[in-house]
Amino acid sequence: MTGPSILDDTGNDHERFETELVVRDRDAARVSTADIDEATARQFVNELVDDGIVTPVAEQRILVHEPSDEVFDSIRQLAVFHRGWTAACNAGEESE
Numbered sequence: 001m002t003g004p005s006i007l008d009d010t011g012n013d014h015e016r017f018e019t020e021l022v023v024r025d026r027d028a029a030r031v032s033t034a035d036i037d038e039a040t041a042r043q044f045v046n047e048l049v050d051d052g053i054v055t056p057v058a059e060q061r062i063l064v065h066e067p068s069d070e071v072f073d074s075i076r077q078l079a080v081f082h083r084g085w086t087a088a089c090n091a092g093e094e095s096e
Helices: 012-029 039-048 076-096
Strands: 054-057 062-065 071-072
Touching: 039 054, 039 076, 062 076, 071 076
Parallel strands: none
Antiparallel strands: 054 062, 062 071
16 A cells, blocks of 8 residues: 555544534524424513513504514414524624
């Protein structure tokens, strides 16, 4: 054998390792919204109402997300929207 074996070449291992770490960091930073069940959404939206972020309009059976002026008729949709909206706002602050 005149040269190093391709199986023994570890020259690019550090690059592959760094790439894996970056992917893991991105996955950890992403907000997951698929795990919101009805009970969790109800509790979350109640907290948003208490904080003044969401205004319920009982006559129309809707919820108004005050920072974005979006209107929802589903507690779960509102909870998912607010998590995504918050993540987008936070990502915008980090990039500045």
